[in-house]
Amino acid sequence: MIALEEVVTRFGTNEVLRGVTLEVPDGSTTVLLGRSGSGKSVLLKHVIGLIRPTSGTIRVDGHAIERLTREELVPIRREIGFVFQFAALFDSMTCGDNLRLGLIRQRMASDEIERRVVDSLALVGMPEVIDRFPAELSGGMKKRVGIARAVALRPRYILWDEPTSGLDPVTSATMDLLMQRAGQELGVTSVVVTHDLGSAFTVGDRVALLHEGRIRAVGTPDEIRASEDPVVRQFIEGRPE
Amino acid sequence: MRFPSVSDTISGAGAAALRTGRALADTSAWGPQLVVQMGRLGVDSVPIALFIATFTGIVLSLLASYIFTGMVPLYFVGALVGKTIMMELGPVLTGMALAGRVGANIAAELGTMKVTEQVDALETLAWDPASYLVVPRVLAAIIMFPVVTAFAIALGVAAGWITSVNLLDLSTAEFVKGLRSFYQSKDIWFGLVKAASFGGAVALLGAVRGLRATGGAEGVGAAATRAVTLGCEAILVLDAFWALVLL
Numbered sequence: 299m300i301a302l303e304e305v306v307t308r309f310g311t312n313e314v315l316r317g318v319t320l321e322v323p324d325g326s327t328t329v330l331l332g333r334s335g336s337g338k339s340v341l342l343k344h345v346i347g348l349i350r351p352t353s354g355t356i357r358v359d360g361h362a363i364e365r366l367t368r369e370e371l372v373p374i375r376r377e378i379g380f381v382f383q384f385a386a387l388f389d390s391m392t393c394g395d396n397l398r399l400g401l402i403r404q405r406m407a408s409d410e411i412e413r414r415v416v417d418s419l420a421l422v423g424m425p426e427v428i429d430r431f432p433a434e435l436s437g438g439m440k441k442r443v444g445i446a447r448a449v450a451l452r453p454r455y456i457l458w459d460e461p462t463s464g465l466d467p468v469t470s471a472t473m474d475l476l477m478q479r480a481g482q483e484l485g486v487t488s489v490v491v492t493h494d495l496g497s498a499f500t501v502g503d504r505v506a507l508l509h510e511g512r513i514r515a516v517g518t519p520d521e522i523r524a525s526e527d528p529v530v531r532q533f534i535e536g537r538p539e
Numbered sequence: 540m541r542f543p544s545v546s547d548t549i550s551g552a553g554a555a556a557l558r559t560g561r562a563l564a565d566t567s568a569w570g571p572q573l574v575v576q577m578g579r580l581g582v583d584s585v586p587i588a589l590f591i592a593t594f595t596g597i598v599l600s601l602l603a604s605y606i607f608t609g610m611v612p613l614y615f616v617g618a619l620v621g622k623t624i625m626m627e628l629g630p631v632l633t634g635m636a637l638a639g640r641v642g643a644n645i646a647a648e649l650g651t652m653k654v655t656e657q658v659d660a661l662e663t664l665a666w667d668p669a670s671y672l673v674v675p676r677v678l679a680a681i682i683m684f685p686v687v688t689a690f691a692i693a694l695g696v697a698a699g700w701i702t703s704v705n706l707l708d709l710s711t712a713e714f715v716k717g718l719r720s721f722y723q724s725k726d727i728w729f730g731l732v733k734a735a736s737f738g739g740a741v742a743l744l745g746a747v748r749g750l751r752a753t754g755g756a757e758g759v760g761a762a763a764t765r766a767v768t769l770g771c772e773a774i775l776v777l778d779a780f781w782a783l784v785l786l
Contacts, residue, residue, distance in 0.1 A: 399666070403664055447660075451664075
């Protein structure tokens with residue numbers, strides 16, 4: 299399970315998170331909504347130890363992430379896949395090598411690595427790009443390869459950073475389908491950061507709203523949709539301030 | 540865009556050097572890339588180093604002749620060309636040229652990886668960026684700067700010899716007599732040790748500036764510029780250090 303307790307994060311004088319407490323139950327897909335710049339991506343990076351909080355605790359399977367050294371984080375990171383907003387594919391490598399890199403680190407046999415690479419690219423519907431470089435792909439294709447890279451590791455958790463931002467409606471729907479398949483077929487626990495309401499209510503078992511550095515509301519999609527909280531209503535209805 | 544202070548840079552480079560030293564233990568991360576980086580940072584830098592060495596040799600022999608004529612036997616041209624190129628101008632000018640090429644290359648490449656989250660992606664795949672990105676580049680530079688410098692020294696001395704024979708009133712035997720009369724084996728290893736230290740400093744500073752890049756294209760450009768400036772400054776400081784310690 300992933301659990302955040304009173305997480306505070308400051309960058310200089312800018313207090314981005316002001317005491318976030320959130321639990322992500324195993325097997326669930328928890329969607330984190332919030333306006334641009336509300337600290338959603340920062341929160342996601344806390345979970346995998348890319349950014350350390352100013353105070354508070356982030357637990358993954360009981361391990362307090364913020365206290366671990368880089369070496370101690372390695373076995374935990376092997377359980378977590380991260381899908382970056384702009385894919386973050388290594389542009390000097392082919393798509394196949396992008397997937398192989400994480401698998402090589404897990405010291406797998408080479409035939410198992412190749413099987414995982416082929417299977418993972420097939421899962422995202424892109425087996426043909428294995429020998430192509432990221433520069434040859436569109437934004438949506440890069441995102442799908444990024445998903446394949448995360449899925450190839452067979453992680454227990456996947457952290458999705460804005461998986462549908464900047465995509466056309468059809469490709470967005472494909473992303474939603476991939477997130478659902480990751481949960482249903484691979485049994486992955488997901489945390490999805492987005493401000494795409496359609497996607498949030500499609501893929502989320504639970505939806506949380508991050509507002510002014512704190513979790514303002516959390517519940518099932520139906521509960522959030524029915525919320526009377528004016529901040530939640532404003533976000534859902536997309537009303538200007 | 541704010542440039543870091545000198546103390547920031549020194550402490551940052553010191554911390555990076557320590558972390559790079561610790562990252563050496565992870566040979567599976569940097570081992571497979573070492574030869575690739577040696578090619579990119581070293582072999583590809585040979586033409587510019589040889590170009591500089593050729594003209595340095597030509598100018599040095601003409602300059603020596605101008606200074607010595609009427610006062611010192613002309614075969615001393617060989618001594619001055621040999622000593623100066625082996626001990627000082629070969630390593631320093633090659634280092635400066637490579638600081639521009641190698642330092643900027645490393646800072647721009649790693650800076651781009653940083654601002655496009657590729658460095659974060661590497662970490663999420665359980666690779667240490669210090670082991671995977673920094674160590675192979677620093678080691679490649681430490682190994683290849685002396686190799687490139689050795690070629691530059693050889694060509695610089697050869698250029699000085701050809702100039703002396705063709706443009707000055709000096710025979711090959713006289714040039715070689717001057718070259719050998721003051722030669723010590725230390726002349727060579729002194730220059731090559733300096734070159735190795737220049738390589739380590741240039742690559743490490745390029746990596747430090749690159750991995751600290753922020754804010755997109757402007758940040759990457761600033762990182763590359765700063766890496767070149769710092770690399771050149773580090774070469775001059777190390778040059779003085781080795782002169783004090785080894786001479």
